[in-house]
Amino acid sequence: MIISINKKAIIGLFILVSSIVGLLFERSPFDELVGIVSMLYVLILILLGKLSKEDVITVIVLLIVILIGVYSNIFSGIERSIYSIAIDIVAKIKVIFPFLAIKYFFNEKAKICLTKILQYPAKFYIITSFLCGIISLFVNIGMSSTSERYGLLGYRFIFNFDFQFLAVSMLAILCIVESNIRKKYKYIYYFMAGISLIFTTKSSPIIFSVLFILFCFYFKKRFYISKKTYFFILIIIILLGTYQIQTYLLNENAPRYLFFYYAGVTANEYFPLGAGFATFGSDEAARDYSPLYYLYGFKYLFGMTPDDGSFLSDNFWPMAIGQFGWIGAILYLYIFIRLYQSIYINKVLTGEERAFAYAGFLQSFIHAIGAAILSNASGQIMYIILGIVLSNKKSKSLEK
Structure with a gap:
């Protein structure tokens, strides 16, 4: 297989490999760096008039949300350091801006080059993770967690968490999607990757796997998702997430339930624009223990203490x-809906690319209910990958 080297593909490869390596460390600053550089790149594109009107609106809404958070920090009266606020702001942009940046930076040639370079490693990764997953069903080879669901220990392959496994698996699957191998062989790889992710026993990897396979068949004859299909998807998501819904969202003693409850309390107390950055629910609110957590009694609960x-x-x-209030939260949700809608306006995606993009976006929305996937390094990798998928759709200004 002869590969024509593309500079943009090499840069994308460096970003992805460095990000994946960073997942193996407890805390790496690389994802923050990617977020900041991506923001600067996107802002430059705006100044040069090379960002589409749709994406300019998305950036403006994001900047409004950031201003809401800073405004709330000033007027909420909750003491937070400038450092914590700054780190939290970066966390809120490090998924959205890299998605936009890679979508405009990459083109079809770069995407083809990147996926060709990674094609054989991707095949090896999928086969190895599948075989190790099968072995882990019968023998503990150190690739499973200690928690058990459905009678199985959660499979993690070489990663510490299931969402890290999912992020890297999405990259491997994309390489198969973009490959020129025969359809039947593609589906064998899809099956192996999907089964491996199902072995995690976690809802998000399972939802991605099931939706991706279903969408691959669905988009053979269709271009858009109908309203009836969305209703069917909702039923599938509820069924696949029943364990998590009952265990985490309906259990009044579960941390996730408490966060939803006190998010409402915080939004009402600091109405209408919330408590501000690093005050509630974020990683920085945990590291620089928020005064709100003392107020809500979190310091007495297991896994929610300062230590x-x-x-x-x-x-x-x-x-x-909690941090942006009801108005800011709606605007923040609107941003991700706009990113999701970018699939619709992309007229050149293949059926499998469309299936991949829809499955990737939908699982991230659901995953964000119970995890910080839209503000952490794994989420950044996922959205960089989704940006690569959509990169063959250029704005009019870039086509000139």
């Missing part, structure tokens, strides 16, 4: 409600 905050960052939408 052990392991459950303090397992959310995203409650964070948006």
Whole structure:
């Protein structure tokens, strides 16, 4: 296989490999760096008139949300350091801006070059993760968590968390999507990757796997998702997420339930624009323990104390409600809906690319209910990958 080297593909490869390596460390600053550089790149594109009107609106709404958060920090009266506020702001942009940046930076040639370079590693990754997943069903080879669901230990492959496994698996699957191998062989790889993700026993990897396969068949004869299909998808998501819904969202003692409850309390108390950055639900609110957590009695709860905050960052939408208020949270949700809608305006996606994009976006929305996936390094990787998928749609200004 002869590969024509593309400079943009090499840069994309460096970003992805460095990001994946960063996942293996407890805390790497690389994702923050990517977020900041991407923001600067997108702002330059705006100044040069090379961003589409739709994406300019998305950036403006995001900047409004940031201003809401800073305004709330000033007037809420909750003491937060400038450092914590700044780190939290970067966390809120490090998924959205890289998505937009890579979508405009990449083109069809770069996408083809990148996926060709990674095609054989992707095949090896999928086969190896599948075989290790099968073995892990019968023998503990150190690739499973200690928690059990449906009678199975959650499979993680070589990663510490299921969402890291999902992010890298999405990249491997994309390489198969973009490959020229025969359809039947593609579906064998899809099957192996999907089964491996199902072994995690977590809702988000399972939802992505199931939706991707279903959409691959669905988009063979269709271009858009109908309203009836969305209703069917909702039923599938509820069924696949029943365990998580009952365990985490309907259990009054579960941290995720508490975050949703107190997100509403915080939004009402600091109506209409919330409590501000680093005050509720975010990673920085946990690291620089928020005064609100003392007020709400979190310091007495397991995994939510100043010394052990392991459950303090397992959310995203409650964070948006608490920190930006009802108005800011709606605007923040609107941003991600706009990113999701970018699939519709892309007229050149293949059926499998469309299936991949829809499955990727939908799982991230659901995942964000109980995890900070839309503000962490794994989420950044996912959205960079989604940006690559959509990169063959250029704005009019770029086509000149």
